[in-house]
Amino acid sequence: MANYTKRDEVAVIELNNPPVNALSFEVRSGLQNALKSAIDDQDVKCIVIHGKGKNFSAGADIKEFGAGTKQQKPWITDACRLADESSKPVVAAIAGTALGGGLEVALFCHYRIGTPSCRVGFPEVQIGILPGAGGTQRLPRLIGVNSSIDMITSGRHVMAEEAMKLGILDKIVTEDIIEEGVKFAKSVVGLDLAHRILKNRKIEAVSPKVFDDEISRVKKKYKGYIAPLFCLKAIQASVQLPYDASMEQELQLFQHLVGSNQAKAQQYAFFAERTSARWQLPTGANSQNASPLPVKTAGVIGAGTMGAGIALCLITSGIPTVLVEQDQKFLEKGIKTMEGDLRGSVALKKMTAEQAKKAMLILKPSVNFEDLHDVDLVIEAVYENLALKKEIFAKLDKICQPQTILCTNTSSLDIDMIAEATKRMDKVVGTHFFAPAYIMKLQENVYGKNTSAETVATVMALGRRIRKVPVLVGTCESFAANRMLHPYVTEALYLVEEGASPYEVDQVLEDFGMPMGMFRVSDLSGLDIGYKVRREAAKRQGIDLTLGTRFVNGERVCLLADVLVEKGRLGIKSGKGWYNYGSPGKKEAIPDPEVLDIIEEHCRKFGIKKQKISSQEILERMQLALINEGFRILEEGIVSKPEDIDVIWIYGFGWPKYMGGPMFYANEMKLKNVYRKICDFHQKYPFSIHWTPSKLLARLSETDLPISNWTSLINSNSKL
Numbered sequence: 001m002a003n004y005t006k007r008d009e010v011a012v013i014e015l016n017n018p019p020v021n022a023l024s025f026e027v028r029s030g031l032q033n034a035l036k037s038a039i040d041d042q043d044v045k046c047i048v049i050h051g052k053g054k055n056f057s058a059g060a061d062i063k064e065f066g067a068g069t070k071q072q073k074p075w076i077t078d079a080c081r082l083a084d085e086s087s088k089p090v091v092a093a094i095a096g097t098a099l100g101g102g103l104e105v106a107l108f109c110h111y112r113i114g115t116p117s118c119r120v121g122f123p124e125v126q127i128g129i130l131p132g133a134g135g136t137q138r139l140p141r142l143i144g145v146n147s148s149i150d151m152i153t154s155g156r157h158v159m160a161e162e163a164m165k166l167g168i169l170d171k172i173v174t175e176d177i178i179e180e181g182v183k184f185a186k187s188v189v190g191l192d193l194a195h196r197i198l199k200n201r202k203i204e205a206v207s208p209k210v211f212d213d214e215i216s217r218v219k220k221k222y223k224g225y226i227a228p229l230f231c232l233k234a235i236q237a238s239v240q241l242p243y244d245a246s247m248e249q250e251l252q253l254f255q256h257l258v259g260s261n262q263a264k265a266q267q268y269a270f271f272a273e274r275t276s277a278r279w280q281l282p283t284g285a286n287s288q289n290a291s292p293l294p295v296k297t298a299g300v301i302g303a304g305t306m307g308a309g310i311a312l313c314l315i316t317s318g319i320p321t322v323l324v325e326q327d328q329k330f331l332e333k334g335i336k337t338m339e340g341d342l343r344g345s346v347a348l349k350k351m352t353a354e355q356a357k358k359a360m361l362i363l364k365p366s367v368n369f370e371d372l373h374d375v376d377l378v379i380e381a382v383y384e385n386l387a388l389k390k391e392i393f394a395k396l397d398k399i400c401q402p403q404t405i406l407c408t409n410t411s412s413l414d415i416d417m418i419a420e421a422t423k424r425m426d427k428v429v430g431t432h433f434f435a436p437a438y439i440m441k442l443q444e445n446v447y448g449k450n451t452s453a454e455t456v457a458t459v460m461a462l463g464r465r466i467r468k469v470p471v472l473v474g475t476c477e478s479f480a481a482n483r484m485l486h487p488y489v490t491e492a493l494y495l496v497e498e499g500a501s502p503y504e505v506d507q508v509l510e511d512f513g514m515p516m517g518m519f520r521v522s523d524l525s526g527l528d529i530g531y532k533v534r535r536e537a538a539k540r541q542g543i544d545l546t547l548g549t550r551f552v553n554g555e556r557v558c559l560l561a562d563v564l565v566e567k568g569r570l571g572i573k574s575g576k577g578w579y580n581y582g583s584p585g586k587k588e589a590i591p592d593p594e595v596l597d598i599i600e601e602h603c604r605k606f607g608i609k610k611q612k613i614s615s616q617e618i619l620e621r622m623q624l625a626l627i628n629e630g631f632r633i634l635e636e637g638i639v640s641k642p643e644d645i646d647v648i649w650i651y652g653f654g655w656p657k658y659m660g661g662p663m664f665y666a667n668e669m670k671l672k673n674v675y676r677k678i679c680d681f682h683q684k685y686p687f688s689i690h691w692t693p694s695k696l697l698a699r700l701s702e703t704d705l706p707i708s709n710w711t712s713l714i715n716s717n718s719k720l
């Protein structure tokens with residue numbers, strides 16, 4: 001709703017819908033009525049609109065766009081038209097965020113003032129839609145076409161200072177926002193408002209080439225996403241058509257997008273990220289009843305690629321960090337990597353040179369473990385070796401304060417075994433980052449059987465603070481993210497043995513929207529890593545893996561990647577892997593006939609008959625293999641909700657948001673179809689253990705209920 005009060009001759013309208021003042025039906029109606037009252041009241045000379053609590057408004061209520069609902073009138077434009085037509089000045093007083101429809105309300109006002117920490121923006125594009133209440137028409141009239149294209153197609157938030165420079169804000173104020181709003185409104189009473197009404201402003205002439213160039217840029221930068229292209233069409237309409245006609249055009253484009261599958265998937269992803277932040281331990285402790293410990297300082301052990309990347313995340317978030325490496329040479333190499341990454345961020349305008357310099361000032365490089373004596377939290381990021389990690393944790397247990405939380409960046413080792421090396425098992429937890437750690441947003445936090453709720457709360461809060469998307473998972477072989485990767489990678493190799501080329505497989509995945517095909521990713525990571533891991537895992541089971549191995553414990557194996565390794569093809573680092581890169585370190589991946597010969601030879605050796613495999617089969621086999629594993633992970637309680645899996649794939653492996661994530665994708669396919677296809681593959685490939693259908697999937701497919709019901713079904717029915 002919207003509250004209406006008066007301060008002398010000033011009407012104060014407060015948008016009131018906690019926590020973010022989303023513009024629900026009640027708020028829109030309230031705003032419309034309040035504006036009417038203010039305009040009709042003879043004693044009122046000016047009007048101030050502000051938001052209750054920390055935010056002005058986060059825009060339209062996204063839940064109202066859900067399938068089957070129709071936005072009830074009044075719409076934002078109906079409510080705000082009164083501001084446009086008012087002869088009394090209307091001032092938007094912005095604290096916190098004014099986003100989407102929130103900013104559109106402010107653009108209907110004659111003036112906008114904001115606090116120094118306020119943010120404005122049009123993030124609609126990130127949820128698959130466009131600013132549909134005049135944003136694409138009014139912003140270009142205020143700040144010009146080029147800046148509008150940048151803001152609207154990126155969805156980025158603009159801070160007060162920049163908003164002031166762009167002309168979105170008329171003033172930055174430092175005292176109480178309502179008091180300032182009232183003062184400002186009084187100061188503009190009697191001034192001519194004609195030029196303050198944005199719909200009346202002339203729009204600059206822009207050549208069609210600007211839009212042609214922008215279309216090419218946007219197609220490349222946001223590959224596969226339709227909303228940014230629709231945003232451009234709407235902005236172009238603002239240049240080409242009179243205001244009323246272009247508003248009509250904006251609405252039509254909005255309506256098209258809001259009903260699209262991409263918008264549905266992106267809005268699901270928005271809420272999935274927030275659902276995933278609400279965690280629960282098997283003990284019942286959860287994000288509502290556990291509090292994080294303060295992390296004022298941190299430590300990182302290991303200045304390799306991962307350690308340096310993690311340290312960079314910490315210092316760029318303002319957390320003073322001690323980076324410990326046992327060897328001065330490696331330490332210096334790590335610092336150089338960090339400095340290089342910071343230079344990259346400055347070049348990309350993600351931060352200023354000043355901010356980069358400030359970040360490095362709070363880094364303390366050291367070759368002395370004792371320097372970790374006073375830090376609040378340590379993240380160990382040395383290479384995957386249980387004995388080494390245990391040794392480090394035993395050492396940390398002695399050096400650090402009793403309350404210090406000890407995290408490991410292991411991607412596969414047992415958290416409990418690492419914790420056993422300490423006398424504070426409740427304070428040991430996995431914080432698994434993804435390479436490159438400074439860029440990839442997923443932080444897979446792994447609890448062990450003794451990890452306390454307080455420890456979990458601390459690493460989940462830390463994740464958000466360092467701009468990651470944290471997800472909580474339980475302990476199992478490879479944890480949730482990499483465990484799902486296993487059947488995906490295995491199936492890709494089987495497809496290649498059976499007749500698809502690695503290049504066809506990658507093309508299908510990239511056409512689907514993955515940023516890189518599976519084989520290109522392998523080349524980037526280095527094929528030798530998997531080679532070593534496979535051999536060590538086999539050795540633990542008493543198996544001697546050779547290139548002649550075809551089955552392990554009755555399961556089909558394909559060691560084609562190992563054939564490449566033994567021929568010196570390690571991926572990008574050696575200049576050749578599944579692709580040819582010309583020389584080591586080069587990034588351009590060129591399909592290599594030599595690889596096709598190696599595959600031919602491998603198939604001849606094992607008598608495998610090759611056949612033509614369709615793109616549809618490639619996609620289905622790879623996606624359904626990982627989806628089946630996802631259901632098993634849910635079934636075993638490794639994650640507590642399907643949203644966790646989707647968030648892992650979006651932020652850890654680049655699953656396109658416009659496809660929602662693997663669990664959402666399964667939901668869209670209908671679970672009965674997913675289950676039937678998995679059963680068919682199981683029958684056809686009995687030696688591939690990953691095709692054994694998940695029992696949870698089988699049960700859920702009988703109900704055919706949508707994804708929003710799965711968690712309560714799982715929790716309410718222990719038989720699932």
Ligand SMILES: CCCCCCCCCCCCC[C@H](O)CC(=O)SCCNC(=O)CCNC(=O)[C@H](O)C(C)(C)COP(=O)(O)OP(=O)(O)OC[C@H]1O[C@@H](n2cnc3c(N)ncnc32)[C@H](O)[C@@H]1OP(=O)(O)O
Binds near residue numbers: 069070097100101274
């Ligand atoms: C249906 C048929 C239609 C037919 C045509 C009708 C035409 C009508 C024309 C309509 C035109 C509308 C046009 C408008 O341009 C569209 C929009 O405004 S879309 C919304 C754009 N805004 C956003 O995308 C902002 C989203 N929010 C955020 O980015 C962040 O929440 C924040 C504001 C930066 C705050 O961040 P945090 O402090 O970290 O808090 P959380 O993110 O955890 O959020 C807290 C809580 O609030 C929920 N929430 C946030 N924003 C919204 C929202 N806009 N709508 C609904 N709910 C929202 C969030 O989910 C959290 O909830 P919780 O998880 O705690 O339950």
